Amino acid sequence: MEKLTYFPGCTLKDTARDFEISGMAVMEALGYELAELERWNCCGTVFSLTEDDLMHQVAPVRDLIRAQEAGSEEIVTLCSMCYATLKRASLFVNGNQERLDKLNAFMNKEVDYEGKVNVVHLLEVLRDRIGWDAIEDRVSRPLDGLTVAPFYGCTLLRPKEIAIDDPEAPTVLQDLAAAVGATPVDYPFAVECCGAYQVVDHRDIVIERTHRIMSAARRADADVVVTSCPLCHYNLSDTQKELVRTVPDYKEMPIIYFTQLMALAFGVDAGKIPTALRAKLKRLQPAKREG
Amino acid sequence: MAKDREDGKEMVRIHVMGKTYSVPAGLTIMDAMEYAGYRFTRGAGCRSGFCGACSTVYRREGDYRLQFALACQTTVEDGMYLVQLPFTPAPRAKYDITKINPNENVLLQYYPEIARCVSCNTCTKACPQDIQVMDYIQSALRGDIARTAELSFDCIQCGLCSMRCPADIKHYHMAQMARRIYGRYMSPVPEHLEKRLQEIEEGKFDAELDRLMHVSRKELEAAYAARVREKAPAGSERSE
Amino acid sequence: MTRTKQVEAEDIIAITGMSMGDIVDKIEELSGQNVFACYQCGMCSAGCPMAEEMDLLPNQVLHALQIQDPEAMTANSMWVCASCYSCQVRCPKGVDLAKVMEAMRQIYLRKQLDHVSLNGLTHREIRRLPQIAIVSSFRKKTG
Numbered sequence: 257m258e259k260l261t262y263f264p265g266c267t268l269k270d271t272a273r274d275f276e277i278s279g280m281a282v283m284e285a286l287g288y289e290l291a292e293l294e295r296w297n298c299c300g301t302v303f304s305l306t307e308d309d310l311m312h313q314v315a316p317v318r319d320l321i322r323a324q325e326a327g328s329e330e331i332v333t334l335c336s337m338c339y340a341t342l343k344r345a346s347l348f349v350n351g352n353q354e355r356l357d358k359l360n361a362f363m364n365k366e367v368d369y370e371g372k373v374n375v376v377h378l379l380e381v382l383r384d385r386i387g388w389d390a391i392e393d394r395v396s397r398p399l400d401g402l403t404v405a406p407f408y409g410c411t412l413l414r415p416k417e418i419a420i421d422d423p424e425a426p427t428v429l430q431d432l433a434a435a436v437g438a439t440p441v442d443y444p445f446a447v448e449c450c451g452a453y454q455v456v457d458h459r460d461i462v463i464e465r466t467h468r469i470m471s472a473a474r475r476a477d478a479d480v481v482v483t484s485c486p487l488c489h490y491n492l493s494d495t496q497k498e499l500v501r502t503v504p505d506y507k508e509m510p511i512i513y514f515t516q517l518m519a520l521a522f523g524v525d526a527g528k529i530p531t532a533l534r535a536k537l538k539r540l541q542p543a544k545r546e547g
Numbered sequence: 548m549a550k551d552r553e554d555g556k557e558m559v560r561i562h563v564m565g566k567t568y569s570v571p572a573g574l575t576i577m578d579a580m581e582y583a584g585y586r587f588t589r590g591a592g593c594r595s596g597f598c599g600a601c602s603t604v605y606r607r608e609g610d611y612r613l614q615f616a617l618a619c620q621t622t623v624e625d626g627m628y629l630v631q632l633p634f635t636p637a638p639r640a641k642y643d644i645t646k647i648n649p650n651e652n653v654l655l656q657y658y659p660e661i662a663r664c665v666s667c668n669t670c671t672k673a674c675p676q677d678i679q680v681m682d683y684i685q686s687a688l689r690g691d692i693a694r695t696a697e698l699s700f701d702c703i704q705c706g707l708c709s710m711r712c713p714a715d716i717k718h719y720h721m722a723q724m725a726r727r728i729y730g731r732y733m734s735p736v737p738e739h740l741e742k743r744l745q746e747i748e749e750g751k752f753d754a755e756l757d758r759l760m761h762v763s764r765k766e767l768e769a770a771y772a773a774r775v776r777e778k779a780p781a782g783s784e785r786s787e
Numbered sequence: 788m789t790r791t792k793q794v795e796a797e798d799i800i801a802i803t804g805m806s807m808g809d810i811v812d813k814i815e816e817l818s819g820q821n822v823f824a825c826y827q828c829g830m831c832s833a834g835c836p837m838a839e840e841m842d843l844l845p846n847q848v849l850h851a852l853q854i855q856d857p858e859a860m861t862a863n864s865m866w867v868c869a870s871c872y873s874c875q876v877r878c879p880k881g882v883d884l885a886k887v888m889e890a891m892r893q894i895y896l897r898k899q900l901d902h903v904s905l906n907g908l909t910h911r912e913i914r915r916l917p918q919i920a921i922v923s924s925f926r927k928k929t930g
Contacts, residue, residue: 265919266918266919266922267917267918267919270917270918271917271918272917298918298922300922300926301919301922301923301926302870302922302923302926302927304889304926305818305870305883305885305886305889305890306817306818306886306889306890306893307816307817307818307819308816308817309893312926335919337919337923410869410870410871410872410873413876414871414872414873414875414876415872415875415876415883415885416875416876423876424876448836448871448873449836449837449869449871449873451836451837451869452869452870452871452920452923453869453919453920453923453924453927454837454867454869454924455916455920455924456903456908456912456916456920456921456924456928457790457902457903457924457928458790458840458867461837461840461867465836486917486919487917487919487920487923490916490917490919490920491920494915
């Protein structure tokens with residue numbers, strides 16, 4: 257089994273545990289082990305955007321050092337916010353000797369970071385290394401008839417220099433959905449922002465965003481929204497509960513991680529799946545579902 | 548560095564808050580400051596490295612770094628610049644441990660500033676107990692209360708971590724809360740303790756205590772001197 | 788209340804110790820962006836998911852900075868921006884507006900004027916939020 261150096265991030269150990277459970281299960285099914293770094297710290301979740309601020313690069317660079325210590329020149333993430341923060345930090349310091357020297361001098365208790373660790377998102381591994389054909393081959397319960405609305409959010413696609421796909425017209429989640437037998441749909445909000453951390457002090461904005469995003473997915477006849485960001489997942493699912501209470505005729509839309517979609521098709525541990533989606537799958541795959 | 552000799556003893560120079568003193572080599576910082584005429588009314592306690600009251604900051608001559616230690620545990624060196632920190636004005640959350648909901652965000656609820664950690668590791672560098680302070684803050688952030696309790700176990704609440712933190716985190720108070728939650732809700736209840744508590748409640752030791760309450764001071768002192776002491780396990784002596 | 792008060796135009800100098808001209812220079816320095824590169828095409832505002840919530844639209848923020856209008860620093864725009872980078876991928880002039888917004892926030896945050904109050908968050912609010920939201924909010928809105 258091939259090992260991938262895996263950085264989970266805080267949220268996958270807490271509210272997004274199903275993301276990790278299903279991610280581990282599908283990767284094992286594909287012959288890969290997500291080998292978690294022995295020691296890691298919160299990446300910072302957002303990349304610091306001021307030119308003079310090295311202090312907020314310490315956290316992500318320290319994680320790059322952990323990968324280097326583990327003998328790896330690569331970190332794989334599932335969380336797309338971790339991906340963006342670590343990736344941008346790697347681009348910020350790798351090959352920039354002045355920044356490396358400053359950070360290494362500051363982190364005098366660590367081995368020097370050599371500036372060689374690359375950060376990749378699991379979707380890149382699936383698309384570029386494993387390939388859609390191999391994924392299709394592994395499917396034991398094709399999700400025929402299931403309509404999937406991909407929700408990319410921001411950090412997989414923006415800024416340009418870290419985009420894992422075309423920032424304006426990505427296809428990776430559609431391709432993945434198609435590989436597991438589901439039907440991907442196009443809708444206008446797939447690459448929009450959910451409001452992110454504004455949920456802390458501008459919850460009203462996130463509720464409004466969710467309403468638009470989910471209504472658009474609903475209009476496109478989606479059965480489920482699929483994402484790779486634990487903050488998108490939280491924002492969309494948590495504020496939806498409010499919409500169900502306050503908006504007449506609002507119907508709740510199930511939201512899952514892309515790894516859960518794969519796990520359902522592979523017949524491996526998918527973590528907790530929303531009841532509405534379970535029911536839908538039961539209708540779609542009556543013969544194939546045991547017990 | 549030139550060293551003076553006084554009464555045949557080797558002496559070293561120390562600078563306490565800008566003033567230079569000559570003190571015998573080999574003293575702890577605390578003893579040296581007392582030798583120099585300072586009297587501790589705060590910032591001194593057990594003098595054995597356990598109470599965490601004597602946080603000290605020093606710098607060696609020619610070094611740009613500040614060092615952090617306990618004054619009662621650190622030997623003076625020639626040319627040290629010293630200052631004592633008698634108190635850390637860090638706020639401590641108020642809670643009733645019996646009424647807490649030990650969910651994964653409980654530490655964040657009482658100490659939200661742990662989310663401001665930048666992983667600079669300055670806290671770890673300041674810790675006189677060699678605790679992986681930053682690592683336990685990170686465990687706390689991801690809701691791992693057991694690991695926070697375990698990693699912070701040797702904390703003596705000196706407060707140096709919090710004095711140094713650029714994110715204004717109250718590490719030691721937060722960790723104490725983690726250990727309390729762990730003890731109350733997560734660690735298995737030790738059977739022998741349960742049994743002993745039951746014995747106490749059933750009055751097994753009442754007669755013995757009654758007897759002790761009525762013996763003379765002399766008999767009590769003799770009993771104390773003759774008490775059975777548990778042998779320290781091999782290799783457990785504290786080294787400086 | 789989680790959010791702290793909005794700054795008034797007459798308080799900018801007292802809080803930051805800088806004139807609007809100094810502030811614009813500082814924003815350019817912190818962000819590494821040339822705010823005068825903007826020619827007001829409006830692509831940023833057209834694509835901004837937060838535009839409706841903003842006192843000044845993204846392109847108007849840049850314009851206000853160009854003419855040293857204090858409204859740039861009193862509008863809620865910098866705090867509502869979620870650094871989603873929709874503007875950056877679309878800007879024909881290559882202005883990284885997310886960096887400009889961050890620099891504007893930093894002008895206040897570096898004076899310890901937090902926008903989110905840690906003590907204002909209730910236990911209930913924190914309990915329902917994932918760490919990822921709390922950490923990012925504190926990183927963007929506390930100094």
